[in-house]
Amino acid sequence: MHGEVVSTERLTPQLVRVVLGGAGLEGFEAPQSADAYLNCFFLPDEAPYSAPFDVDEVRSLPREQRPFPRRITVRSWDPDRRELTLDIAVHGEVGYAGRWALHAKPGDRLQFRGPADGYSPDPDADSYLFVGDESALPAIAVCAARVPAGKPVTVVAEVEDVTGEIPLDSPGALSVHWIHRSGRDDLDDLLADSVAALPRPHGRVSAFVHGEAAATRAVRRVLLQNEIVHPDDLSCSPYWRRGLDDEGWRAIKGQWVREVNAETFVPMEPVAASRP
C-alpha cells in the first residue's frame, strides 16, 4: 500500500506533519488502537525504483539500494477524504524517515505495510499518564483524545524547547507538562525525574510510556518501583536509541527489552511508615 503526499506542515522545528492521499490508499483499514503504526519504507537516494514496488523483489538488491523500514504512528485516518496523517520527528539532515519528512513535497510517494495495533487507554482506569518525546507525541495525542470525558489525564512530554510544544486536546481533565531538553545533559533521566516530581496520579492508572530507550527505561523504573502503575496497566517500549540508527537499534533491541523486563523492583517504603 502507498500514499502520495498531499500536504506537509512544519508543526514545530522538530516535527513535520505529512498528509498522504491518493488511490494507493484504497482499502486502508482504519486502525483500532490509539498507537497503531505503519511499517514505512524509506528509499535511499541510490534506489533504482520508486513506490509502488515489490518489497520481496527489492530485497535482492545491494544493501545500499534497499528500502529502509521505519515505524511511524497513524496520527489520523480520514476515510471520507481517504487521507492518512503522519507526524514525523526531524533531527537534522540525518535519518531516512526524518530527512524524507523534512523534504517531502506534494506528489512524493511513501509505501508501507500495516497498520499494526497495540495500546489504547483502558476506559475503566481511574486516570491516565502518557509520557514520551516527539516520536511518541503522535500516539500520545491520539491517546489523550480517546480517554473518557472528565477523567484525569497527565501528559509529560519532552521537546527541545518552548517552540516544540504543540496543542493537545482531550475530553478528559488534561494536564500537560512540557519538559525542555535544550541545554540539559541529563537526558536519560529528564522524563523520569519529571514524572517522579508529579503528584501521585489518582486511583488505577493506565499508562503509555514510549520514546528514547534509556528515557523510557528510567520512567518505567519510577512508575513500577513506586507502584504508581501496575505492570499490567503499563504500555512501555523503546521506539529509538540515542546514538544508534534504527538498523543498529533493532540489532540489539530484543536483548535490551529482555533486560528491562527482567528488572524487578522492591517497592519503596512509604515515607510516613519509615519514621519512628
Ligand SMILES: Cc1cc2nc3c(=O)[nH]c(=O)nc-3n(C[C@H](O)[C@H](O)[C@H](O)COP(=O)(O)OP(=O)(O)OC[C@H]3O[C@@H](n4cnc5c(N)ncnc54)[C@H](O)[C@@H]3O)c2cc1C
Ligand atoms: C511503534 C513505533 C511507532 C513510532 N512512531 C513514530 C512517529 O509517529 N513519529 C516519529 O517521528 N517516530 C516514530 N517512531 C520512532 C521512529 O521509528 C525512529 O525514531 C526512527 O529511528 C526514525 O528513523 P530515521 O530514519 O529518521 O532515523 P535513523 O536513521 O533511525 O537514525 C538516525 C539518527 O537519528 C537519531 N534519531 C532517531 N530518532 C530520533 C528522534 N526521534 N529524535 C532525535 N534523534 C533521533 C538516531 O539515534 C540516529 O543517531 C516510532 C517507533 C515505533 C517502534
